[in-house]
Amino acid sequence: MANLIIFLVLLVLGYVFGQMAERRHFKSIIERERQYKHIMCFNERTLPPQTISPEVALVAGNVVISIDYFKRIVAGLNNIFGGRVAAYESLIERARREAILRMKAEAETLGGQSIFNVKLETASIYKGSGQQVGSVEVYAYGTTLIKRT
Amino acid sequence: MGYENRDIPEGINVSETHPLKEFAWLAAGLIILVVFSVVALSLAAEHLTRYIPFSVEQKATASLSKRYTDEHPLSQQQLQVQNYLQTLANALVIHQGLDDNMTIKIHYVDDDTINAFATLGGHIVVFKGLLQMMPHENALSMVMAHEIAHIKHRDPIVSLGRGLTVYLALTSIAGVGNNSAFEDVLGQTGLLTMMSFSREQESAADREAMLTLKRYYGHLNGAAALFEMLEHEKDEPNLPSFFNTHPLTDKRIKAIKGFASSFRAEGDTTVKALPDFLRQSL
Numbered sequence: 001m002a003n004l005i006i007f008l009v010l011l012v013l014g015y016v017f018g019q020m021a022e023r024r025h026f027k028s029i030i031e032r033e034r035q036y037k038h039i040m041c042f043n044e045r046t047l048p049p050q051t052i053s054p055e056v057a058l059v060a061g062n063v064v065i066s067i068d069y070f071k072r073i074v075a076g077l078n079n080i081f082g083g084r085v086a087a088y089e090s091l092i093e094r095a096r097r098e099a100i101l102r103m104k105a106e107a108e109t110l111g112g113q114s115i116f117n118v119k120l121e122t123a124s125i126y127k128g129s130g131q132q133v134g135s136v137e138v139y140a141y142g143t144t145l146i147k148r149t
Numbered sequence: 150m151g152y153e154n155r156d157i158p159e160g161i162n163v164s165e166t167h168p169l170k171e172f173a174w175l176a177a178g179l180i181i182l183v184v185f186s187v188v189a190l191s192l193a194a195e196h197l198t199r200y201i202p203f204s205v206e207q208k209a210t211a212s213l214s215k216r217y218t219d220e221h222p223l224s225q226q227q228l229q230v231q232n233y234l235q236t237l238a239n240a241l242v243i244h245q246g247l248d249d250n251m252t253i254k255i256h257y258v259d260d261d262t263i264n265a266f267a268t269l270g271g272h273i274v275v276f277k278g279l280l281q282m283m284p285h286e287n288a289l290s291m292v293m294a295h296e297i298a299h300i301k302h303r304d305p306i307v308s309l310g311r312g313l314t315v316y317l318a319l320t321s322i323a324g325v326g327n328n329s330a331f332e333d334v335l336g337q338t339g340l341l342t343m344m345s346f347s348r349e350q351e352s353a354a355d356r357e358a359m360l361t362l363k364r365y366y367g368h369l370n371g372a373a374a375l376f377e378m379l380e381h382e383k384d385e386p387n388l389p390s391f392f393n394t395h396p397l398t399d400k401r402i403k404a405i406k407g408f409a410s411s412f413r414a415e416g417d418t419t420v421k422a423l424p425d426f427l428r429q430s431l
Contacts (some may be wrong), residue, residue: 014224040152041154070168071168074171092162
């Protein structure tokens with residue numbers, strides 16, 4: 001019985017705080033995406049032919065986002081019944097966009113105007129069975145082009 | 150440059166479902182799945198475990214029982230009590246009509262716990278605490294006949310089979326989820342059901358015990374005595390463990406009274422006192 005109460009309390013806490021954090025995070029992501037709109041990202045490996053040898057630098061941004069208890073339970077249920085794991089979709093989306101934003105922020109401090117050859121790496125931080133702390137890391141990196149002055 | 154980053158519409162990578170709604174659907178589905186599989190599996194297990202021969206049960210518990218008796222030797226006096234209980238049990242066994250291959254072994258435990266239970270392999274454990282409460286032999290016989298009836302009905306092995314099956318099923322569902330929280334919640338409910346007799350099993354054992362007492366004494370006087378005493382003590386905070394899992398005492402008394410009035414008592418209808426040595430050694 002005590003375990004059930006702990007479970008329900010964790011579930012409610014996970015839901016309330018998880019949803020709050022997610023809403024706040026999305027709001028900030030959308031805002032900053034507008035702010036860094038002038039730094040464009042491409043996954044092309046070669047530069048446009050007309051580019052006159054710019055200065056280049058490696059820029060990267062990474063983020064680790066943890067799942068909340070509610071999401072983990074819902075995903076656990078998804079594991080039994082199958083289907084889209086909607087609880088994780090928004091999590092991964094947040095991580096991807098945040099990582100790109102941090103990469104763009106670095107590019108801006110270097111005075112870059114665009115980032116080429118953008119790649120995303122992802123890793124899950126997972127303590128395995130038992131005490132599970134599931135987090136996802138997304139690492140974005142690319143080459144920023146800085147106009148020579 | 151001719152290059153551009155177009156605005157990506159919001160929400161294209163995320164499913165538009167309310168998380169609570171999804172959770173409700175999934176949880177309801179899981180509950181239905183669990184309830185259905187537990188009911189189906191326990192019915193199947195109950196049915197199948199009856200095919201395990203009693204001799205297998207005996208063989209499996211023999212070494213455990215021997216080790217226990219070796220580790221907990223009884224004094225001369227306690228041995229006398231155990232022998233008395235064994236003799237009473239043997240008489241009741243004859244009147245209950247157990248299969249020939251079924252043997253009952255009584256274990257007396259010098260402990261204040263108010264309890265008696267039947268377990269695998271025909272072993273019945275009686276605690277001193279329960280004996281101390283006994284007003285007379287008839288009340289004791291009722292409890293003994295009840296425990297013997299559990300053995301006759303194969304209740305211990307059936308309960309264990311049912312409990313283990315349900316436990317395995319629940320842990321394997323939890324294993325699919327691979328989630329410790331599920332394991333906690335599901336695993337515990339499984340453990341609770343392991344090795345406890347159902348209300349139906351208890352009622353059946355009571356009926357069997359009443360029939361046995363009718364054959365043994367010719368009447369049911371005093372059979373309900375212990376339950377009446379427990380009923381009086383119900384207001385006290387610590388409920389004796391003996392009747393936690395048993396049918397409501399009130400209902401049991403009524404059932405015994407009802408059965409007793411359904412036939413005419415024969416022979417000597419006075420209750421038999423417990424032997425003096427037993428009183429002294431408790």
